[in-house]
Amino acid sequence: MKIDISEITGILKQEISQYESKLDVVKVGRVVEVGDGIARIYGLEGAQANEMLLFENDTIGEVFNLEEDSLAAVIYGDYTKVREGSDVRSTGRLMSVPVGDEVIGRIITPLxxxxxxxxxxxxxxxxxxxxxxxxxxxRQPVRQPVQTGLKSIDAMIPIGRGQRELIIGDRKTGKTAIALDTIINQKGKDIICVYVAIGQKDSTIAEVVDILKRHGTMEYTVVIAASAADSAPMQYIAPYAGCAIAEHFMYDKHRDTLCIYDDLSKHAVAYRQLSLLLRRPAGREAYPGDIFYLHSRLLERSAKLSDKLGAGSLTALPIVETLEGQVSAYIPTNIISITDGQIYLQRDLFHAGVRPAIDVGVSVSRVGGDAQVQAMKKVAARLRLDLAAYYELLDFARLGTELDAASQRRLERGKRMVELLKQPQFSPLSVGEEVITILAGSSGLLDDIAVEATSRFATDLLGWLNQKHPDLAAEINKTGKLSDELATKITERVAEFKAIYQQTHEGMK
Ligand SMILES: Nc1ncnc2c1ncn2[C@@H]1O[C@H](COP(=O)(O)OP(=O)(O)OP(=O)(O)O)[C@@H](O)[C@H]1O
Ligand SMILES: [Mg+2]
Known part of the structure; x- marks a missing residue:
């Protein structure tokens, strides 16, 4: 083969003329000290606070403390792989998380x-x-309800779209159960749900995921998990990641979203650990000074957006665990003061079989009736009065005081109302069913049914109505209204069912 020299020189000349050096400038620093998930880095003078860093082998870090001649960064993921003397690259980006339809139905880390x-x-x-x-x-005022499907909450502590309602109680009092029922009840509705597990055992998270999958909720739910086995930094960013994912749907897709942070006590502990390792000064209960800001800047991001911004919403249900019912501890009081109300779960009630174990006396929703449909508002006012009278009389009755006939009647009514509000897990009710149940109780029709039979009666009643007269609940679900005629019709049907029931069930009284 003959070599054509002119061709080769031609190609070489062309290559040389087109040659440009592609210089990729990245700022590189050096790890001078590493341990417990924290790295001290020298040589990244231009780094910003909260900037994302890349260690060798692509471990991700984040700038936390900017000091005079060095900086301290936290390491996400496996920090044992980061060695002293290794290089760190700054990325010029702040920490972020993938969002969008792609994450729906997935179980992901905060990154x-x-x-x-x-x-x-x-x-x-x-x-x-x-x-x-x-x-x-x-923003605009919170007006539309998020139906939890739980009678006692929807009636007495209503949650509105865009609200922040705290679920607080001792360990094992059914906090997570309320959150899960709320997610399950959004099936076939229009709310995107985000469940953030922070610092829980892997087995507990697996259980929650299993429940969510079994009830077909993953079509509209994202689970973000940073378990107790994950590093403190990972647990620390988990709720912010969840919030960012929900925000995407609220701002960009104009959707209603629900974010559950389970739980923020463990989140605070993770942040305390992080801060102590970063040698930030410790304050009360060894928490750093900005612990209030930690949660307020998270929960303030919940909102009902104005019509101009597309009217999307982000409802937050943070969960806090108390020790021995101490709501006056540091973290609980902080979060109580940030949120728009709290659902307080009591251990004694839980063990007495009143589940959900909601302490009606200290649970509130500051949005209140604004976030209820008219039908619910109508029956709930009466319910609250009945219960308040009951708890007041209960104290007298305990003292052995003799009660007059009217008080005795109210006491009996209250007992049945408490029974009526009990609800097993994974059986959320529609608003119509809730209204009918409460109406049946406050109409006095259940007063002569044995207390222990009330709960059962209510369930059977709904079963019967759904079969014979499904139009009653359907009308309330559709219009959200309860006219006087409809109320009368319902009480008539309840009376009819009661007559049948009493014939077939001896011993009901
Ligand atoms: N309404 C209910 N009816 C019957 N059982 C319930 C109800 N709510 C919760 N439970 C049961 O009570 C137990 C504790 O509930 P859950 O895990 O929700 O409590 P928790 O307060 O989240 O606990 P932890 O402190 O571990 O997070 C579970 O076994 C759950 O099945
Ligand atoms: Mg729990």
Whole structure:
């Protein structure tokens, strides 16, 4: 073969003329000290607070403390792989998480890595973990309800779209159960749910995921998990990641969203650990000074957006665990003061079989009746009065005081109302069913049914009505209204069922 020299020189000349050196400038620093998930880094002078860093082998970190000649960063993931003397690259980006339809139905870490064995999530749409809460002009009042499907909550402590309602109680009092029932009740409705598990045991998280899957909720739910086995930094960013994912649907898709943070006590502990390792000064209960800001900047991001911004919403249900019912401890009081109300679960009630174990006396929703449909508002007012009178009389009755006939009647009514509000797990009711149940109780029709039979009676009543007269609940569900005629019709049907029931069930009284 003959070599054509002119051709070769031609190609070489062309290559040389087109040659440009592609210089990729990255700022590189060096790890001078590493341990317990914290790295001290030298040589990244231009780094910003909260900037994302890349260690060798692609471990992710975040700038936390900016000091005079060095900086301290936390390491996400396996920090044992980061060695002293290794390089660190700054990315110029703040911490973010993948968002969008792609994450729906997935179980992910706070950084968006899959935990369900599914495909990796492409970071096509990302959102900053931390972003500003909307201001006053960007919001509108909370008016629409988030139905939990739990009679006692929807009637007495209604939650509105865009509200922040705290679920607080001792360990094992059914806190997670309320959150899960609320998610299950959104099936076939229009709310995107985000469940953030923080610092829980892996087995507990697996159980929750199993429940969510079994009830077919994964079509509209995202689970973000940072378990007790994960590092403190990972647990610390988990709720912000959940919030960012919900925010995407609220701002960009104008959707209603629900975010559950389970739980913020463990979140506070993770942040305390992080702060102590970073040698930040410790304050009360060894928590750092900005512990209030930790939760307020998270919960302030819940909102009902104005019509101009698309009227999406983010409802937050943070969960807090108390010790021995101590609501006056540091973290509980902080979060109580940030949220728009609390559902307080009491251990004694739980063990006495009143489940959900809601202490009606100290549970409130500051949004209140505004977030209820008219039908519910109508029956709930009466219910609250009945219960308040009952608890007041209960104290007298305990003292052995003799009660007059009227008080005795109210006491009996109250006992049945308490029974009526008991509800097993995973059986959320529609608003119509809730209204009918409460109406049956407050109409006095159940007063001569044995207390222990009340709960059963109510369940059977709904079963019967759903079969014979499904139009009653359907009308309330559709219109949200309870006219006087409809109320009369319902009480008539209840009376009819009671007559049948009493014939077939001896011993009901
Ligand atoms: N309404 C209910 N009816 C019957 N059982 C319930 C009800 N709510 C909760 N439970 C049961 O009580 C137990 C504790 O509930 P759950 O795990 O929700 O409590 P928790 O307060 O979240 O506990 P932890 O402190 O471990 O987070 C569970 O076994 C659950 O099945
Ligand atoms: Mg729990």
């Amino acid at each position: 968006g890595q899959p935990l369900d064995g599914g495909p990796t999530i492409s970071p096509k749409n990302i959102r900053l973990l931390e972003s500003d809460a909307p201001g006053i002009a960007g």
